[in-house]
Every structure is written in C-alpha cells, then in structure tokens.
Amino acid sequence: MRPRLPQCRMRRPATLLCTVLACAALAACARQAPTAATSSTATTLPAVRYEAHLTAGGLPPAGGVLHNPHQGDAAVARSGALLFAAMNCDGCHGGGGTGWVGPDLADGRWRYGGADAEVFYSIYYGRPRGMPAFGGALGAEGVWTLVTYIRSLAPPADLPTESWETK
Amino acid sequence: MWRAALFAALVGLSAAGGRTQAAPAQGATGEDGQWTMPAKDYAATRYSALADITRQNARSLHPVWTFSTGVLGGHEGQPLVVGDTMYVVTPWPNVLYAFDLTREGYPLRWKYRPEVSANAIGVSCCDIVNRGPFYADGKIVYNLLDGHTVAVDAHTGRELWKTQVADLGEGETVTMAPLVVKDRVIVGASGGEFGIYGWIKGLDLGTGQTVWTARNLGPDSDMRARPDTFKPPYDHGTDLGASSWANDSWRTGGAPVWGFISYDPELDLFYYGTGNASPYNPEQRLGDNKWSASVLARRPADGALVWAYQFTPHDNWDYDATGTMILADLTIGGRAVKALVHFDKNGFAYTLDRASGRVLLARAFAPVNWARAVDLSTGRPVLEPAKQTGASRGNVKGICPSLEGGVSPSSPAAYSPRTHLFYTSTNNLCMDYAASHTTRLKGTPYMGVNTPYSAGPGGYLGTFMAWDAVSGRKVWENHEPYPTWSGALVTAGDVAFYGTLDGWFKSVDARTGQVLSKFKVGSGVVGNPITYRAPDGRQYVAVYAGIGGDWALLSGDTRSDDPTDVRAPADYVPDIARHTSQGGIIWIFAL
Numbered sequence: 001m002r003p004r005l006p007q008c009r010m011r012r013p014a015t016l017l018c019t020v021l022a023c024a025a026l027a028a029c030a031r032q033a034p035t036a037a038t039s040s041t042a043t044t045l046p047a048v049r050y051e052a053h054l055t056a057g058g059l060p061p062a063g064g065v066l067h068n069p070h071q072g073d074a075a076v077a078r079s080g081a082l083l084f085a086a087m088n089c090d091g092c093h094g095g096g097g098t099g100w101v102g103p104d105l106a107d108g109r110w111r112y113g114g115a116d117a118e119v120f121y122s123i124y125y126g127r128p129r130g131m132p133a134f135g136g137a138l139g140a141e142g143v144w145t146l147v148t149y150i151r152s153l154a155p156p157a158d159l160p161t162e163s164w165e166t167k
Numbered sequence: 168m169w170r171a172a173l174f175a176a177l178v179g180l181s182a183a184g185g186r187t188q189a190a191p192a193q194g195a196t197g198e199d200g201q202w203t204m205p206a207k208d209y210a211a212t213r214y215s216a217l218a219d220i221t222r223q224n225a226r227s228l229h230p231v232w233t234f235s236t237g238v239l240g241g242h243e244g245q246p247l248v249v250g251d252t253m254y255v256v257t258p259w260p261n262v263l264y265a266f267d268l269t270r271e272g273y274p275l276r277w278k279y280r281p282e283v284s285a286n287a288i289g290v291s292c293c294d295i296v297n298r299g300p301f302y303a304d305g306k307i308v309y310n311l312l313d314g315h316t317v318a319v320d321a322h323t324g325r326e327l328w329k330t331q332v333a334d335l336g337e338g339e340t341v342t343m344a345p346l347v348v349k350d351r352v353i354v355g356a357s358g359g360e361f362g363i364y365g366w367i368k369g370l371d372l373g374t375g376q377t378v379w380t381a382r383n384l385g386p387d388s389d390m391r392a393r394p395d396t397f398k399p400p401y402d403h404g405t406d407l408g409a410s411s412w413a414n415d416s417w418r419t420g421g422a423p424v425w426g427f428i429s430y431d432p433e434l435d436l437f438y439y440g441t442g443n444a445s446p447y448n449p450e451q452r453l454g455d456n457k458w459s460a461s462v463l464a465r466r467p468a469d470g471a472l473v474w475a476y477q478f479t480p481h482d483n484w485d486y487d488a489t490g491t492m493i494l495a496d497l498t499i500g501g502r503a504v505k506a507l508v509h510f511d512k513n514g515f516a517y518t519l520d521r522a523s524g525r526v527l528l529a530r531a532f533a534p535v536n537w538a539r540a541v542d543l544s545t546g547r548p549v550l551e552p553a554k555q556t557g558a559s560r561g562n563v564k565g566i567c568p569s570l571e572g573g574v575s576p577s578s579p580a581a582y583s584p585r586t587h588l589f590y591t592s593t594n595n596l597c598m599d600y601a602a603s604h605t606t607r608l609k610g611t612p613y614m615g616v617n618t619p620y621s622a623g624p625g626g627y628l629g630t631f632m633a634w635d636a637v638s639g640r641k642v643w644e645n646h647e648p649y650p651t652w653s654g655a656l657v658t659a660g661d662v663a664f665y666g667t668l669d670g671w672f673k674s675v676d677a678r679t680g681q682v683l684s685k686f687k688v689g690s691g692v693v694g695n696p697i698t699y700r701a702p703d704g705r706q707y708v709a710v711y712a713g714i715g716g717d718w719a720l721l722s723g724d725t726r727s728d729d730p731t732d733v734r735a736p737a738d739y740v741p742d743i744a745r746h747t748s749q750g751g752i753i754w755i756f757a758l
Contacts, residue, residue, distance in 0.1 A: 088605070091360070091612025092289065100718050101292065101612075103732035111731045130289010132610050158733075162723070164745045 053113075066117035070148040080149025083142065087134065097153055102131065108155025119147045198659075200700025202248045203302040205344040206579060207697070210494035211429035213581035214657050215698045219706035220758060221660040225674045225683035228708070228756045232273055236262070236751035239728045241693050241715020243577050244299030244344060245654065246753065247307070248699035249321060252276060253709070254302070255753055259283055259295035259312040263319060269702045277324035284313040287340050290610070292360035294715045296342050298427065298577065299695075303347035304372060310341035316354050318375060328375030332356070332368055336610050339363050346428035347372060348437060348467040355383075355424020359442040359487065362613030365422035365459075367439065369470050379470040383422040383441045383458055384408040390458075391465070392472040399475050400524040401546040407457045416452035419607050421445030422459040426489030426576045431505070434522055436464040436473055438494070438507060440576070442487035448602040448615035449483035450557040456481055460488045462509065464524065474524035476546060479513050483556040484537055484600060485570035485616075486513040491579040492521075493589065499527060499637050508636040510580055510591050512572030513548075515541060518636045530639030532632070533573030533593050534623045537566055558615070562601035569598035569620045571650060577716055579695060580634075581655035581663065586677050588642055589634040590663045592651035595623035596739065620719075620739040628740070631655070631665045631673075633680065643680035649740055652716060654695025656708070664708060666692020668720070669746040672710055672754065688712040688754050691720075691747040705757055713751035725749050 055061075070076040084090055084097070097105035108114070112122050123143045126133030135143060198216035207213050220228065236242070240258030247254040253266040253273070263279040288295055291312060300309035306318045306327060314333030319326055332354055333339035338361020346353045352370040356363060365383040370376060381391040386409045394405065404410070409417050423442040430437040444452055444459035460479035465472050479486040490510055497506045497518070507521035514535035518528040529541035537555075538548035556563045571594045574580070580591035598618045605615030622628055629651030632644035653666035661677040668691040674683045691714030698708045714720060723736040723744035736744060 086606060088608055088611035088613070091605075091614050095617060099722075099732060099734045101289065103729060104734050107731075107733045109731040109733060111729070129285045130287065130291075132289070137608065162744075164742065 066120055068116040068120070068144055068147055070144055071116060071151075073148060074152070076145055076148045077152035078149075080145045080147075080152075083145055084149055087138065087146075089146070097150060105150050106153040106155060108158055116147050116151060119150055120144065123147065200706075201250070202246070202697045202699050204247070204346070205245060205299045205301060206427050206429065206491060209430040209432065210582075211427055211491045211579065212493060212495070212584075213579060213655060213695070214583050214659075216659040217698055217700060217706045218659040220658060220662055220674075220698070220708070222662060222676045222678075222683065224758055225660070225662050227758050228674055228684040228686075230686060230754055231707070231757045232755040234266070234273070234753045236264075236713070236753065238262075238713070238751045239715075239749040240295040240713070240751070242711035242713030242751045243296040243693050243695075243716055245695040245697050245711070246709050247300055247302050248697070248701075248709075249302045251702045252321070254300055254307055254321070256297050256300050256309050257751060258297050258713075258715070259288060259291075261297055261309070261311045263300065263307060263309065263324070265321075265324060279319050279324045279326065281311055281315070281317060281326070281329070283311045283315075284335065286335055287313040290335050290338055290358075290361065291340050291342070292357070292612070293717055296577070296716055298342055298425075299344040301345050301347050306372070308345050308347055308352055308372070310343060310345060310354055312340050312342065314339055314341050314356070316341070316345060316352060316370060316375065318352075318372070330370060330375040330377065332370070332377065337361070337363055338610055338613070343425045344427060346430060346437060348430050351378065351467045353428055353437060353467060355439065357423045357425040357442075359421040359423040359445055360612050360614055361610070362419035362445040362607045363421060363423060364418060365420070365424065365441060367424050367465070367470070369467060381465065381470040381472065382408070383424065383461075383463065384412070384417045384420050384456070390472055391470045397472045397474070398523075401476065402457070411455040411457040413453035417456075419445055419613065420452060420456060420459060424489065427491045427579050429492050429494050430467070431494055431521060434505070435466060436521070437467050438462060438464050438492040438521065440488035440490060440492060440509070442489050443485045444482045446605050446607070446613045446615045447485055448558050448605055449481060450559060450602070451604065451615070454481060460486055460513075462488060462492055462507070462519070462524070464521070476519065476524040476526070478509075478511050478515070478517065480547060483602070484513070484566060485618075486511065486572070487576055488512065490572075490574060490576035493580060493582050494521060495582050495584070495636070497587075497637055506636065508580075508582070508589055510574045510589075510634075512568065512570070512574065512576060513537070514568045514573035515548075516634055516636065516639065517541075518639070528636070528639045532591075532634060532641065533595060534567040534597065535573070556600045556602050558602045558604050560602070562599055564599045565597055565621075566600055567597040567623055568594060569596035570618055571596050571620070571717070575650075575652050575716070577693065578652050579654040581657040583657040583661070583677055585659060585661060586633070586657075587635070587637075588677070589636055590655040590657050590665075590677070591632060591634065592653055592655065592665060593630045593632060593644075594650040595625060595628050595630065596620050596650060597623050620737075622739060629668070631663075631675070631680070633663075633677070645675065645680050645682070649743060653692040653710070656696040656698060658698055664696040664698075664710070666694070666696070666710055666712070668692070668714065668740075669743065670712065670714075672696070672712075672756070674708075686756070689752050690714050690750045691743075708756045710754055711751060712754060714747050714749055
C-alpha cells in the first residue's frame with residue numbers, strides 16, 4: 001500500500017464543468033475524427049506490448065510504432081483534463097483519475113500497460129470488463145489528448161506495505 | 168406494552184386492542200420451514216415462524232458449515248431453501264449453486280454457469296451484485312448482470328429459458344431479485360447513474376417471453392397508466408411522468424428498479440420503488456421528475472399502473488426509493504389498515520395505506536435535514552431551502568442523510584407480527600453535494616456531482632434498530648462503528664439477525680436489541696440472513712459474508728482482485744480494511 005493519494009473522498013466522482021474549452025476540445029475532436037489511429041500504414045500491424053506480458057521465444061511481435069504527438073505537452077494535458085470530465089471518464093475512474101468503478105489511473109500501476117501507446121489502445125478500442133471504446137466518439141487526436149492528460153498524473157511513491165501499528 | 172403484544176400473539180388475536188396490534192399481511196400460519204422467495208413471503212416480511220432458536224438459547228449459535236463462492240464482489244441478496252436443497256446465486260458471473268441438504272457436508276447437486284458479458288462490470292455503478300433468485304413452479308428464476316433473466320429447472324439445473332430484458336449499451340444492468348406472481352416474472356433494470364429510461368417488465372413464467380413493458384416515467388402510454396385505472400392519491404392530470412420533466416428530460420431520467428418487490432394477493436397489486444432521477448445535477452431536469460424516487464402499485468397480469476406516490480419530488484440528493492415495501496396489517500387509531508411500510512434513503516420511514524397510496528405517517532428514522540417533515544395533506548416534504556442542490560448552488564454542505572441513504576435499499580427490513588416491530592439496518596452519514604453540468608454519452612455515466620461523506624451526529628456510522636410504524640418511533644437501536652448494510656431477519660423465537668460491515672454476524676433479542684451471539688464471518692456482511700428447517704428437522708440460519716456494493720468501500724487493500732488498482736482508504740471509513748477484506752462465503756449457523 002502506498003501513502004495516501006490526493007484524497008479521493010467521494011463515492012461519486014467529481015465532474016468539472018463542461019466549459020467552453022472542453023466543448024471546444026470536443027468540437028476539435030469531432031473535426032479530426034478517426035482518420036488514423038496510428039502513424040503506421042494501414043497494412044502494418046501495431047506493435048503494442050504490455051509491460052507485464054511475456055513473449056514466446058523472448059521475441060516481441062514486430063510492427064508499427066504508435067507515437068504520441070503531444071507527449072509531455074502541458075497545455076494539451078490541461079485540455080485532456082477537461083475532456084476527461086466532458087466524456088464522463090471521471091464518472092467511472094473518479095475525479096483526478098483516482099478510481100471508482102473503473103481502476104485508479106494515477107497510481108502508477110496498469111492492467112494493460114502504462115506507456116502512451118498502451119493507454120491509447122485502451123481508450124481507442126476499449127477493454128474487457130466494461131471499458132468502452134472511445135475511438136469512434138473521439139478520434140485519434142481526442143484520444144491522444146486524453147493520453148497526454150493521464151500520463152501527466154504523477155503517481156505517488158509505491159510503498160507496498162500498509163501498517164496500522166506504526167504510522 | 169410488549170407484554171400485551173406478546174399475549175395477543177400467543178392467543179392468535181387479530182382484532183384485540185392496543186395501538187400496535189397487527190397481523191402479517193399473508194399467513195404466517197402454516198410455516199413450512201422453507202425460504203422460497205427473496206423476502207420470505209409476498210409481504211416481504213423476512214419473518215419466519217420457526218422458533219427453535221429463542222432469546223434464551225441463541226447464545227449457543229455457532230457455525231456448522233461454510234462454502235466459498237470464489238467470487239470477490241459484494242454478496243448482497245440471500246440463498247433460497249426449497250425442500251431439501253439450498254440455492255445460491257453469486258455476484259457476477261452469476262453462478263447458481265444447488266446444495267444437497269440431506270447429505271453430510273452439503274455436496275452440490277449441480278451448478279449452473281451462464282455466460283455473462285464482462286462488459287456489464289463497467290456499467291455497474293455499485294459493484295457486480297445480485298440480490299437473489301426466486302423459486303416458482305419447479306423453476307429457479309434470476310437475473311444476470313448483463314441484462315438477461317433466466318429460468319433453471321430446480322431439480323436438474325438445466326436452463327429452461329433465457330431472455331434478454333436490458334440493454335448494456337444504454338447503461339442498463341440487472342441486479343434485482345425477480346418476483347413471480349402466478350405466471351408472471353417481474354423484473355426491472357439498474358442504471359440511475361447512466362441516464363436510462365427506467366422500466367419494469369412482466370415475462371411469462373413458462374416461456375420467458377416479455378408480455379408487457381411499463382416505463383417508470385414518461386407519457387402515460389409508455390407507463391401503462393390509463394385514466395380509468397390510474398388513481399394517484401395526491402396528483403391529477405395526464406402524462407405526469409412527462410410533464411414533470413423540463414425539456415423532455417424524462418427520456419434519460421433514470422428511475423431504475425433494483426430493490427425487492429412485494430405483492431398483495433387480495434388487492435392483486437405489486438409494489439416496487441423507483442430509484443433516483445438522472446442526472447444528479449437537478450438543474451438539467453427541472454420539475455417533480457415523476458415517478459422517480461417513488462412507489463408504484465401495478466397489476467401483475469398486464470402491468471397496469473393503479474397508483475403512485477413520490478417520496479422525494481425533484482430528487483436532488485440521489486435518494487432512491489428502491490428499498491423494500493413491507494406489507495403489514497396494522498391497527499392505526501383503532502382502525503385496521505392494510506399498510507405498506509417503507510424506510511427510504513431520504514431518512515423518513517413511511518406508513519402508507521397500500522390500497523390508495525395515501526401517507527398515514529412519515530417520521531425521520533435517521534438524521535434528516537433536507538426536509539423538516541412530510542405534509543400529510545399533500546404528501547409532499549416540507550423542504551429546507553438551504554439544503555437544496557444544483558450546479559448553480561455550488562457545493563451544498565452538510566446534507567443528511569448522505570446518498571448512501573438513511574438505510575441502503577439493498578438492506579431490506581423485517582417485520583415481526585409478534586412484536587409488531589420493524590427491524591432495519593441504518594446509516595448515520597451526511598454529505599456535501601457539489602453538482603455540475605454533465606452531458607449524456609450513451610453507455611457512460613450520466614451524473615454530474617461530487618459528494619464527500621462525513622459521520623452523522625453521535626460518533627457512530629450505522630445502527631440496527633427496531634421501529635414502531637404505528638407511532639413512528641424508534642423502540643431500540645444498537646450503534647455500529649461502520650455503516651450497517653445487511654438485511655434483517657426476525658423469527659418467532661423473537662430473535663433478530665443482522666451482519667455488520669466489519670464482518671460480525673449477530674443475533675439480538677427482538678424486544679430489547681440485546682446481543683445474544685456474535686461471530687466474525689471473514690468478510691463484511693452486505694447480504695440478508697435467512698432461516699429454514701433442514702431435512703434433519705433442525706432450524707438453521709444462513710447468511711453471506713462478502714463486503715462490497717460501493718466502490719468507495721473497496722478502497723485501500725480490500726481491492727484484492729486487482730493488484731494494479733491501488734486506492735487510498737475512503738476517509739469516512741479509513742480503517743475498514745483493518746477489519747475485513749473481500750471474499751464471498753456462505754455461512755450456516757445452528758444451536
């Protein structure tokens with residue numbers, strides 16, 4: 001158990017106002033609807049690997065590489081925060097992505113990998129156990145905006161022990 | 168007073184004096200020792216006339232059998248005992264177990280493993296729960312989280328029919344226990360956090376085909392409300408379920424069905440509560456928002472709406488009214504009344520005339536400050552202006568009860584015709600409510616709120632209490648350190664049973680609340696105890712352990728099924744993980 005995260009006190013998650021900026025972001029996403037999910041050609045299979053996955057023969061599958069066009073861009077991350085609320089992501093993952101029905105996105109641990117491309121895949125195509133595919137509603141640009149926000153959430157130090165005897 | 172009540176019960180009176188004189192709505196006579204429907208009987212009393220376990224000997228109760236379901240989700244609901252078989256439905260993936268009670272160790276006769284879509288997990292607001300099966304006509308009937316109703320041969324475990332009733336894509340899941348009346352299976356959908364267009368359906372017990380569908384809101388034609396048969400006690404006019412929602416917001420107005428249903432065979436009416444209005448930001452749905460947060464009475468054969476009463480008009484606190492409607496025949500002011508008693512999330516306990524829907528009494532059973540009282544002439548709450556919410560009001564602080572409810576609707580109450588008292592778990596929590604604008608995107612949450620909780624007055628978070636529904640007063644209560652989320656059971660031995668969130672299962676004196684026995688069952692209890700007489704002739708008590716039902720509780724290291732999901736403890740129960748963790752176990756106790 002790690003130290004207490006920025007407090008997620010609510011059962012129901014926070015939702016930011018759908019501000020002018022968020023609506024603008026949505027409109028921008030709509031304009032850039034899903035032209036290209038990857039930077040590779042349509043005939044190349046993507047080479048997403050999950051951190052925890054094993055590979056037969058120690059050989060990761062070859063393929064195209066997904067690149068986040070906004071990696072580390074703080075302004076895009078701020079837009080992504082608004083989009084996170086406007087698309088109801090916080091309705092499942094909680095305000096600040098600290099978890100509710102859906103898992104915590106700010107704890108530094110990942111079911112399907114935490115690299116940009118892996119997070120992109122989770123949002124664009126969805127995942128089993130109820131993560132909807134947002135690629136249709138957001139397009140690649142909108143998903144990259146969310147990825148940039150989620151990757152900007154600073155995970156706390158991972159302390160796997162929680163003690164009630166010594167605080 | 169209790170001595171007089173006991174005397175009346177002993178001599179089987181139904182018309183003696185005393186203002187709490189009462190009798191069960193359906194016969195408690197002829198107790199057969201089974202538990203064939205979720206709430207024991209159609210009146211939803213959760214009362215058993217078995218009396219081997221008494222106030223005198225209950226202290227020797229001890230566990231005699233356990234079984235791990237292998238499922239970590241919240242184990243709400245309860246087993247059934249039909250003849251010599253116990254039936255158990257797990258949370259998702261909704262496995263149905265049939266245990267042979269005639270053999271040592273209760274080996275399985277069979278288990279039924281339906282295919283249930285994992286997508287349902289992400290559309291479940293409040294854990295992957297199931298509130299139990301119903302036995303009728305040789306069939307076990309229950310609901311799957313992904314929106315199907317199934318009927319299974321109670322003898323062989325063979326699937327007889329499977330009907331899709333709900334649409335995951337719309338945010339609908341099914342967690343409630345069905346009610347079977349004659350040849351009708353009645354089911355409804357959860358989804359008050361997803362902006363569904365709430366409904367209830369009647370299926371044919373023989374074939375599973377949907378015979379009728381009735382919306383809980385919207386135009387009269389969708390609601391199966393006809394002017395000649397729909398007589399609400401306080402309202403007039405047509406299409407109230409649509410006209411009480413600004414800008415056609417009823418189309419995504421919620422009003423789900425996820426509690427337990429009761430039925431009165433004499434009046435031929437079934438009763439169920441509807442959940443919250445969607446979204447949580449009330450300014451996106453101005454008006455009364457009928458018939459969310461209401462009780463509806465319908466005919467089972469065709470679903471015709473006969474009356475409806477709204478407990479919380481323009482719900483702006485997430486006060487679902489999906490808690491059980493218990494049917495009891497009470498004597499009020501010297502008059503015999505076919506009553507309906509309901510403990511609402513909004514903190515008031517209501518005693519209604521179940522023929523007409525009129526409110527006879529409404530008193531707070533938990534700390535309440537959103538309303539001062541309920542006006543019996545109009546049926547409406549007298550609102551406290553400072554506790555009304557909405558996006559333009561910002562963060563409204565210190566509202567009681569919290570949206571966990573004065574009682575959780577998943578924690579059904581019990582009624583004893585011997586003590587004339589109702590028994591229920593309660594929560595002592597308040598909340599802040601910061602609403603904000605939200606947009607509906609099909610299949611994603613439609614909420615718009617942030618609601619941190621805090622402890623209510625008194626320094627405890629839950630109780631188990633006894634309530635007199637004639638006088639509207641609390642007779643006794645036991646404080647609990649955590650919110651109390653188990654259902655109640657009461658027996659003719661005058662013993663009541665409940666479990667706690669930190670994992671204790673308790674028996675108490677139904678007349679005083681004195682704890683007679685307690686045992687730590689391995690996980691928090693959010694299920695509902697039952698009692699039955701097994702083939703060996705002895706009386707047993709069964710209950711599920713398995714904390715869940717609210718993701719805030721699953722913070723900290725109780726989220727044991729997913730090491731990639733680590734959360735801070737919820738700050739209103741910061742140390743719950745010290746006392747319990749997830750895990751479904753069936754427990755059976757005996758003397």
